[in-house]
Amino acid sequence: MQIYKLVFEMNEKKEDASKGIGVSKDKIEVQEDLGKRIGTKVVHAGESINPLTRGITTNIDFSTTFAYDIADQWADVFYHGKPGFAYSRHANPTRTTFEKKIAILENGEAGIGFSSGMAAISTVFCTFLKPDDEIIVTDRCYPGTRHLLNQYFKEWGFKVHFVDATDIENIKAKITNNTKLIYMECPANPTLSLCDIAEIAKLAKEIQAKFVFDNTFATPINQNPIDLGVNIVVHSVTKYLSGHSDVLGGATVSSADERAEIMNTAVYFGGVMQPFDAWLTIRGIKTLELRVNRHTKNSHAIAKFLEDHPKIREVYYPGLKSHPQHQLAKKQMRDFGGMVSFCAGKSDKDGVDFINNLKIIKRATSLGSTSSLIQASGSMLYLEFTEEEKRSIGINPGFVRFSPGIEDKDDLIEDIDQALSKI
Template sequence: MNKEGEDSSKGIGIKKIAVKDSPAFGKRIGTKVVHAGEQVNPLTKGIVTSIDFSTTFAYERAQDWADVFYHGKPGYAYSRHGNPTRETFEKKIALLERGEAAIGFSSGMAAIATTFATYLCPGDEIVVTDRCYPGTRHLLNQYFKKWGFIPKFVDAREIENVQEASSKKTKLLHMECPTNPTLSLCDIEALGKLAKDFGIKFVFDNTFASPINQNPLVFGADIVIHSVTKYLGGHSDVLGGAVITSAEERAEIMNSAVYFGGVMSPFSAWLTIRGIKTLELR
């Protein structure tokens, strides 16, 4: 990764979007859900985030476009890579989860599949709570297995079970707490310590708790995933997902998201931004 945020090995510029400069950084959660990631429109002075449906963006010179598309210069070139409305959502959810950066996806499953595929290679193991979301289990058993990834499902209520299942081949630890839909619990902090000791990347699905109730990144998770379809959207009118992590990890996962193509649409981003504003009240 170069200093401008370009992953030169993949030949495409991916911005590192960090959020510590947001006016809502450090504020209480009720302020964050309303204001985080948002700003007054400099042209219209509107205080509500606009929906930018543009798929492409115009520049006076081809080189200016190339600097954004290939070299990670701030700006927008093509909405699969970055979109103003989606970026507002990404900044908001990153602040709520106390992360550095985020990616908006077309669904929670798109977020999960893209994250797993970013870090797993044939022969790698992933240790997963045996009470995980059924869609996650199906994805691993029906598709990732035939691609050579090895899922190991364990009762994560006891940390010893996770420890016994982990090995040098284990690359990812994927947990939920509470789980969807059985509401099973686990010790997030203990799992975070275990993952660090083993050198395993810790992925955590925080959909059911939401950032109102817990922030897994604080307890040792490396990557947090959401299906925004549930509590974040809140109105049963939007499908979406999110990944929250460090700026460095975001660049890696975003490279995968660009080519798998499952990014969040501008309208879904706007609906989720609207839904999040009432999250604390709900």
């Protein structure tokens, strides 16, 4: 408890919060010569030719510490935020390349690489909140985020309001003088419901609250929340950004000043991204547009198939005209994303029986992988929720969350069809 108390006390002194050891406020440089379009940016953004070897791929620098000829040079980097590297918890060359790349893709000023998505989220909360502050959160959010807020932040003296964010009036109803942060996901996990990002951003600005947004499901390929007024974007890098189920990581993108504040907390909490994970993610991002386009194409085809299937009661996909927020999706997204949720059969048992009969699609948590991943949400990730809690956030009997991979869509549809025939 003492380390959290120290951080929260520091947050009361905002003029000091961004003056941590070795924290830079530098903005990323815009690399106009490396292309303006997203398909080019994912390949080249944040990277450069190695001046010594002329190699075109980013090197992995595993160094934890960095030596200087003169002690004062080291001190300038470590204590005064001068360009360079002193200790890898503060900054590492490979992680810095990833941070530049994700900031450019999200149209932000600066980024931070974390050891997981939860490390990114918890560090942001600990940076900008103190006891007695209030936070408004979408009730359709990742269970890990909900658990963090319910089990820890409430205990530390924060007031957390979970709301149905599909209607902005529900957010307005919870605003008080102590509201300091609004946290949203869109499309939301796992129901793929939407919130009006631009309107919530206006509201957050009016009340001088930070607007923090999880863009994991949409990715920078399909949506750029900062362009719509969001202050801080968070990602689970584990998902689409790295894309191959072999990286555990997270990220934030924000203004340079906000980055300095978040990094000052991250340095002492220590949950920063490791060099090898940064390198794998840099490599993964190079195919991000290709992969996300394939995920999206597969998801749209599967959603249409499911919509007409007699054993499917409900389909949740923003790209379907039947989705209640289809028009909002068209307004704020470039495409509709790679996730599909649906209710199979009439009960949770039907949902479990369905996924147990799949052959190609893997029964596993997580998402955004080259391999298709599926879970019966009511009986897997939300097992600890009461029936009332599950229904209140849209998880109905037989609810299934599906992350189609990049396999051939017809093979996936055939696998789904044969599994449905057995329930």
